[in-house]
Amino acid sequence: MPKATAPAAPKSNANASALLKSLGIQAVNAGVFDGEWSGSGQRLASYSPNDGRLLAEVRTATPAEYERAIERARAAFHQWRTVPAPKRGEVVRQLGNALRAVKAELGMLVTLEAGKILAEGQGEVQEMIDICDFATGLSRQLYGLTIASERPEHRMMEQWHPLGVAGIISAFNFPVAVWAWNAALAAVCGDATVWKPSSLTPLTAIATTRIAERVCRDNGVDPALFTLLIGDGATVGERLLNDGRLPLISATGSSKMGVRVAEAVGRRFGRTILELGGNNAVIVAPSASLELAERAILFGAVGTAGQRCTSTRRLIVHESVRAALVQRLMAAYAQVVIGDPARPRTLMGPLINAAGVADMQAALAEARAQGAEVLYGGEPLGGAKYPGGCYVRPAIVAARHDLKIVHTETFAPILYVMSYRDFAEALAWQNEVPQGLSSALFTTDVREAEQFLSGRGSDCGIANVNLGTSGAEIGGAFGGEKETGGGRESGSDAWKAYMRRQTATVNYGSGLPLSQGIQFGS
Numbered sequence: 355m356p357k358a359t360a361p362a363a364p365k366s367n368a369n370a371s372a373l374l375k376s377l378g379i380q381a382v383n384a385g386v387f388d389g390e391w392s393g394s395g396q397r398l399a400s401y402s403p404n405d406g407r408l409l410a411e412v413r414t415a416t417p418a419e420y421e422r423a424i425e426r427a428r429a430a431f432h433q434w435r436t437v438p439a440p441k442r443g444e445v446v447r448q449l450g451n452a453l454r455a456v457k458a459e460l461g462m463l464v465t466l467e468a469g470k471i472l473a474e475g476q477g478e479v480q481e482m483i484d485i486c487d488f489a490t491g492l493s494r495q496l497y498g499l500t501i502a503s504e505r506p507e508h509r510m511m512e513q514w515h516p517l518g519v520a521g522i523i524s525a526f527n528f529p530v531a532v533w534a535w536n537a538a539l540a541a542v543c544g545d546a547t548v549w550k551p552s553s554l555t556p557l558t559a560i561a562t563t564r565i566a567e568r569v570c571r572d573n574g575v576d577p578a579l580f581t582l583l584i585g586d587g588a589t590v591g592e593r594l595l596n597d598g599r600l601p602l603i604s605a606t607g608s609s610k611m612g613v614r615v616a617e618a619v620g621r622r623f624g625r626t627i628l629e630l631g632g633n634n635a636v637i638v639a640p641s642a643s644l645e646l647a648e649r650a651i652l653f654g655a656v657g658t659a660g661q662r663c664t665s666t667r668r669l670i671v672h673e674s675v676r677a678a679l680v681q682r683l684m685a686a687y688a689q690v691v692i693g694d695p696a697r698p699r700t701l702m703g704p705l706i707n708a709a710g711v712a713d714m715q716a717a718l719a720e721a722r723a724q725g726a727e728v729l730y731g732g733e734p735l736g737g738a739k740y741p742g743g744c745y746v747r748p749a750i751v752a753a754r755h756d757l758k759i760v761h762t763e764t765f766a767p768i769l770y771v772m773s774y775r776d777f778a779e780a781l782a783w784q785n786e787v788p789q790g791l792s793s794a795l796f797t798t799d800v801r802e803a804e805q806f807l808s809g810r811g812s813d814c815g816i817a818n819v820n821l822g823t824s825g826a827e828i829g830g831a832f833g834g835e836k837e838t839g840g841g842r843e844s845g846s847d848a849w850k851a852y853m854r855r856q857t858a859t860v861n862y863g864s865g866l867p868l869s870q871g872i873q874f875g876s
């Protein structure tokens with residue numbers, strides 16, 4: 355049954371170890387699952403960004419363990435693809451229920467390992483549950499078309515078949531939801547998956563895989579269906595990219611990583627779903643509700659400590675309302691409770707590690723050097739209240755739209771503010787960056803709203819009117835254009851990427867008419 359309340363925040367090491375134990379995490383864990391747990395490669399330590407404490411260690415995959423895991427996943431696929439899709443859906447439905455039962459605990463582990471506040475840690479698990487529900491319904495809707503044939507007594511149709519073993523590479527900031535977006539859809543489509551999580555969040559991956567293992571075993575399904583391979587990008591990651599046994603690689607992470615994935619997988623004619631960096635803008639027009647805009651920008655820019663691919667990074671505000679909005683934002687930023695994300699009142703936790711803090715400081719120094727002015731915050735936070743060294747105050751920076759740093763995704767809570775005069779200019783600025791994930795416009799002018807959503811409007815995969823850039827629902831296809839990679843995951847018809855399309859024609863006559871009216875021979 356779903357738990358109604360979150361578990362108490364693990365204030366002590368003892369509480370944290372009880373939580374880890376309840377999710378099957380030990381002091382040292384096997385990092386490979388392919389029906390059996392193994393892992394005899396290098397040890398990987400997982401530290402909490404919240405206070406720097408060691409949570410647990412993981413033994414990563416060796417090349418031999420990688421080989422065995424891929425073969426086991428292939429064997430699981432060969433069996434799974436013969437199971438009727440609605441029966442596959444039933445297993446995914448049970449996976450959703452198993453996640454419901456541990457939503458509080460798994461959410462807390464996300465909080466401990468990734469530094470997300472409680473509501474976001476649990477929200478991430480809710481996203482997993484939602485996609486399982488979506489995929490269950492989808493398992494009865496993997497429709498193909500029947501197409502009118504130009505040849506007499508012929509029937510032509512489009513069929514969707516299972517594709518194979520799909521590789522899933524995920525980023526630290528959605529340590530479990532991204533797996534579920536891919537794995538739930540892939541499973542109902544008849545595919546097996548091999549998951550390489552971020553090396554920064556291996557424990558959430560192990561806990562999730564244990565849940566999936568149990569559901570498979572309860573249903574007599576080969577648990578290698580949900581294979582796990584923990585290891586770094588350069589070893590396990592590169593192997594997956596170059597492995598011709600994996601027809602699809604779904605990779606979530608930085609655009610730099612995406613280029614590497616696209617090159618390597620493209621060279622072997624594999625398919626990719628690329629979910630990469632964003633540089634998302636909110637445009638605030640003179641007619642906008644500043645109250646709505648303020649709340650949406652605050653959540654978009656400060657939520658998850660600015661570490662969402664959809665985080666609001668640029669504010670393009672009309673010059674007539676700029677002063678009022680910036681004042682509101684500074685007041686709202688000053689109210690944000692920063693600190694231990696496991697405390698219920700906290701709104702902003704730490705960055706993922708010290709490198710994240712250093713990147714933010716470097717970006718702010720660069721912004722200043724390029725002529726920008728820091729209006730608010732930006733500094734690292736230390737002392738007993740902020741143990742572990744990863745806490746920062748979110749920054750508001752006045753900048754010109756065309757600064758190089760403004761066109762760069764820094765994975766931290768920096769909001770660049772620029773003011774515009776006419777709407778065409780605002781749209782042009784919104785679109786001029788290399789990334790194309792999410793965008794938002796606050797206006798009550800219907801012409802602006804429609805223009806923004808038209809073919810000459812926002813060039814992003816996500817375009818919102820009167821709501822912010824982050825917090826997408828699973829029902830829509832998720833992803834973006836340009837350096838965001840072009841992939842789509844989750845809802846709508848994103849499932850098609852996990853299947854093999856086949857156009858099939860049957861001749862039920864006794865002649866052999868050729869298409870295009872071609873006569874061949876007598």
Ligand code: NAD
Nearest residue numbers: 524525526551552587591592607608611629630631632663
């Ligand atoms: P990252 O690129 O450092 O790592 C992402 C994953 O790629 C990790 O699992 C990493 O081990 C793996 N990887 C790295 N090099 C690899 C290689 N050569 N071969 C195979 N795998 C390799 O990203 P991160 O710091 O974990 O996450 C932050 C980034 O992810 C941001 O740019 C953010 O915008 C992006 N992101 C995008 C989305 C989206 O849906 N568009 C969602 C979440 C995060």
